[in-house]
Amino acid sequence: MCQDLDILAKRFDAESKVYAEAVHFLQTAAEPHLVAASRRVERALLAFEKAREQLSQHLRLHQCRQAGD
Numbered sequence: 001m002c003q004d005l006d007i008l009a010k011r012f013d014a015e016s017k018v019y020a021e022a023v024h025f026l027q028t029a030a031e032p033h034l035v036a037a038s039r040r041v042e043r044a045l046l047a048f049e050k051a052r053e054q055l056s057q058h059l060r061l062h063q064c065r066q067a068g069d
């Protein structure tokens with residue numbers, strides 16, 4: 001079990017939840033909060049993309065996929 005992979009996978013999971021929450025917040029936000037809510041979505045999306053990229057890069061370079069071994 002690769003510890004780095006574990007950390008990156010957990011971060012990816014966490015960032016995807018933060019992003020989903022931000023999207024939900026934007027969908028339900030009252031008008032005065034729309035700009036702030038959309039900025040929050042943009043920031044969350046960037047963090048999510050970064051986590052996704054780091055995870056896939058690790059899998060590509062380290063070849064340590066969790067394949068139940």
Ligand SMILES: [Zn+2]
Binds near residue numbers: 003004005058063064
């Ligand atoms: Zn690894």
